[in-house]
Amino acid sequence: MKFTETSLPGVFTIDLEPRGDDRGFFARMYDVGEFAEHGLETDYVQFNTSFSRIKHTFRGMHYQLGASAEVKVVKVIRGELVDFVLDLRDGSPTFGQWTSVTLSAENRTMIYIPRGCAHGFMSMTEDVEMQYFVSNYYDPAAERCVRWNDPMFDVTLPAKPAIISDKDAGAPDFDPVWHLGRES
Secondary structure, three states: OEEEEOOOOOOEEEEOOOEEEOOEEEOOOOOHHHHHHOOOOOOOOEEEEEEEOOOOEEEEEEEEOHHHOOOEEEEEEEOEEEEEEEEOOOOOOOOOOEEEEEEEOOOOOEEEEOOOEEEEEEEOOOOEEEEEEEOOOOOHHHEEEOOOOOOOOOOOOOOOOOEEOHHHHOOOOOOHHHHHOOOO
């Protein structure tokens, strides 16, 4: 595996190193030793999947607070999406900045999203399926969502969302007290 840090410290793309022959190929998607060597989370409690039927479906920007904060490692197994990471880590020098990476079944690239970052994605083809490791269990009381078009962050999507949930579209403008659990 090849680990490349993005413009946001702690956010990595992970490219597989397939070994192939006439039958096809084999590649490792996870190796506890290699993840630990790069200072990345090695303990995952869930392995999830998400399917988006319609092109330009947008989901996000989701994260969890405090002890419920989670690391995600995302990989697309069918179709293509653009994955977005928004840095909401308190005290981070890149707080409020975002990055995006194209993930597809063809490029087999994965993305590592650390705790404290909001995550979202837009399907760029029909019938997109992704899988992701999660380091913590879902906690509805700690769940937060940042509206993708909050002017404070200026996240730029590659297309107008064809489908977005009412919850995601109606997320409130950023408020450090609610979004970060800070005392004012």
